Amino acid sequence: MVPPEKRASALAFYSLGIPVGSLLGMVIGGLLADFLGWREAFVVVGLPGVALALVVWFMLRDPRRSDAASVLRAKSQPAALPLGQAVAEVMRSRAFVLLVCAGSAASFLSYGKTTWTTIFFQRTHDLSPGEVGLSFGLLGGAAGILGTWLGGYLADRFGATNRRHVLSAPAIGMALAVPLAIAAYHAPSWPLALALLFLPTVFNSLYYGPTYSAAQGLVPLRARAIAAAVLLFFQNLIGLGLGPLFFGMLSDWLQPAYGADSVRYVLYGAAVLGLVPAFFFWRCSLHLDRELDRKG
Numbered sequence: 001m002v003p004p005e006k007r008a009s010a011l012a013f014y015s016l017g018i019p020v021g022s023l024l025g026m027v028i029g030g031l032l033a034d035f036l037g038w039r040e041a042f043v044v045v046g047l048p049g050v051a052l053a054l055v056v057w058f059m060l061r062d063p064r065r066s067d068a069a070s071v072l073r074a075k076s077q078p079a080a081l082p083l084g085q086a087v088a089e090v091m092r093s094r095a096f097v098l099l100v101c102a103g104s105a106a107s108f109l110s111y112g113k114t115t116w117t118t119i120f121f122q123r124t125h126d127l128s129p130g131e132v133g134l135s136f137g138l139l140g141g142a143a144g145i146l147g148t149w150l151g152g153y154l155a156d157r158f159g160a161t162n163r164r165h166v167l168s169a170p171a172i173g174m175a176l177a178v179p180l181a182i183a184a185y186h187a188p189s190w191p192l193a194l195a196l197l198f199l200p201t202v203f204n205s206l207y208y209g210p211t212y213s214a215a216q217g218l219v220p221l222r223a224r225a226i227a228a229a230v231l232l233f234f235q236n237l238i239g240l241g242l243g244p245l246f247f248g249m250l251s252d253w254l255q256p257a258y259g260a261d262s263v264r265y266v267l268y269g270a271a272v273l274g275l276v277p278a279f280f281f282w283r284c285s286l287h288l289d290r291e292l293d294r295k296g
Contacts, residue, residue, distance in 0.1 A: 004293050005160055007216060012152020019148055019205065022114070023141020028132015040166070073098025076162070076277055085182050086226040089219060095287035096218045098229065100234050102280035103211045106174070107239025108246075109277065110204060113181075115244040116251065117197070117226025123260045125190035135194055143198045147173075147246075155210040163288040166210050171281035173203035174274045181271035185264055204274065207281065214284070275289045 001134055002010040025045065032041035081089065117140075121132045151169055159166035177200035184196035212228065219227040247266050254262035 003230060004217060006156055008155035008159065008166065008209040008213035009152040010209075011216075012148050012155075013210040015148050015152075015208035016062055016145060017211065018143025018208065021143050022144060022195035023137050026118070026133040026137030026141070028133075030128075030130045030137060033133070034128055034130030054092075081222045086223045087230065089223040090227045090230055093218045093291055095284050095291045096215065098280055098287070099167075099214055099218070100231055102170070102277045102284055103207070104234045104238040105172070105209075105236040105273075105277035105280060106204070108208050108243040109239075109270055109273055110152055110243070111239045112247040113267065114244030116247045116267060116270075119195075120185065120263045120267055121190055121253075125193070125261055127190060134196075135190075139198055140201050143201035144205045147202035148208050150202070151206030152209030152213075154206070155213060159210075163292045164285045166214055166288055166292065167281045167285040170207035170210055171278050171285060173206040174278035174281070176200075177203040177275050178271050181274070182268055185267045185271065188294070200271075206275070214288065214292065218291050 006200045029045050030040050032044055036044070059277040066161070076246045118129075118132050118136060121127045121136060122129065151173075158168060180196060180203075181200040184193050184200065187193035187196055212231070215231050216224050247270060250269070251262045251266045254265055258265055
């Protein structure tokens with residue numbers, strides 16, 4: 001429904017749900033945890049999902065049944081690919097494989113750092129869950145919103161002149177975030193740590209729109225849904241599934257030597273690991289001139 005030259009901005013707008021949801025979840029969840037307890041906070045935050053499901057069911061129209069979609073189908077209706085063939089088409093792209101590596105590494109660090117940064121403020125700076133949710137939730141959410149929007153804009157703006165630059169902002173941004181994040185975790189006071197986290201959070205959020213727009217442009221039209229599914233599968237399995245777990249295990253391992261500061265040292269390492277997705281985004285960008293939007 002969106003022309004290729006505006007695809008990154010459109011997908012960045014869609015991806016704003018992540019930082020907006022994180023902001024609301026941390027602020028509301030943290031305050032509820034302080035006033036009601038953490039179990040009750042989960043229940044209260046979960047209930048609106050039931051109401052939202054009803055809104056989606058009764059009010060959202062399937063875009064595939066729109067007039068515009070009907071016209072497109074009448075002109076050209078590609079046959080659906082069998083699942084195995086669709087996955088093979090997706091994984092045949094060298095750039096897409098590198099993009100999955102980059103997105104998975106970025107997701108691994110994002111989920112891990114977000115989870116343990118909240119613990120860092122509680123253990124190292126003695127803030128309550130509500131105080132962390134309000135301060136880190138508001139600042140991190142605002143930075144995430146800015147970074148997500150900016151990543152889509154930059155990808156469309158500079159990718160129009162050189163396809164490689166669709167992924168330049170995530171590669172450069174994640175590299176620049178490394179020293180800034182280390183400085184934030186080393187700060188002696190929580191207000192300074194919070195302020196120093198703003199820019200690295202912006203830089204680490206630049207990848208959403210460019211990643212998903214590139215994924216759509218690297219595969220044939222009939223394999224686009226599978227491409228998005230494969231990318232999301234690895235991001236959730238590796239990022240959400242293993243990121244918080246890995247950093248938690250590492251914190252436990254370091255705790256006998258560093259005490260409550262074990263989380264700080266884990267986050268130092270997590271900041272340095274930001275060079276891994278930066279590398280993969282850069283490597284993927286080298287293939288974009290040859291592969292992006294070349295498959296029909």
